[in-house]
């Protein structure tokens with residue numbers, strides 16, 4: 001299945017970015033801080049090559065701070081990748097984005113008089129529009145047509161920063177079941193596309209290992225060895241009609257922050 005996803009997707013991505021990449025100083029790659037690896041697109045590095053990049057781990061106020069720190073360290077050491085943990089919702093660290101982009105653009109050309117230009121890119125639902133609006137301090141950031149830029153790309157003026165947006169371009173690799181499960185739990189893919197119970201079952205061992213105490217505190221039931229036994233116990237306790245409804249109760253609690261901050265993956269060797 002990955003064979004179908006890769007070449008077609010890569011081709012489209014390359015085509016769309018071809019005319020924009022030479023115009024920008026920095027790539028702002030956005031990922032969800034609760035799944036800092038699964039919410040990224042593995043093709044991006046190959047396409048942008050050596051263009052400076054900052055990985056924005058958005059929705060950080062919902063993410064487990066310990067794992068988030070480990071991910072930042074991992075990307076710094078293994079990928080030499082600059083990361084910023086941000087929240088477009090609480091505005092945490094948003095000012096640092098402009099500072100970092102200005103710094104990178106200045107290193108490239110200290111005489112430059114125009115605004116630095118960034119290209120924002122990320123998988124659907126990671127928060128790109130919210131970030132642009134927060135940076136531009138507007139609910140409908142101003143768009144302008146740019147000659148030579150493909151029509152799929154829009155330019156926004158965020159005060160001292162110009163941001164190119166590429167809607168609906170970058171897809172996660174949903175053929176990978178672990179990736180799809182994490183994104184389903186984060187509601188980054190619709191419940192109709194990927195069954196919540198399947199996603200929860202796939203991630204149950206991870207959640208049991210890292211968040212057992214939080215689950216037990218909320219539902220007053222220890223997490224059992226097998227996910228089906230656990231769901232069945234919860235179903236009976238909370239009077240749910242079936243296991244799917246029971247799973248949805250848990251996912252709604254997770255997504256709504258009632259089970260605290262969490263991450264769905266840890267960096268290798270963490």
Ligand SMILES: Nc1nc2c(ncn2[C@@H]2O[C@H](COP(=O)(O)OP(=O)(O)OP(=O)(O)O)[C@@H](O)[C@H]2O)c(=O)[nH]1
Nearest residue numbers: 058059087088089123124125126127128129130168
């Ligand atoms: N809690 C929280 N929610 C956020 C944050 N940033 C964005 N969101 C929410 O995430 C959802 C998706 O945000 P969008 O800005 O539409 O994401 P997008 O990447 O532009 O989505 P596409 O248009 O599908 O590519 C919305 O419900 C936002 O309110 C954040 O920092 N924290």
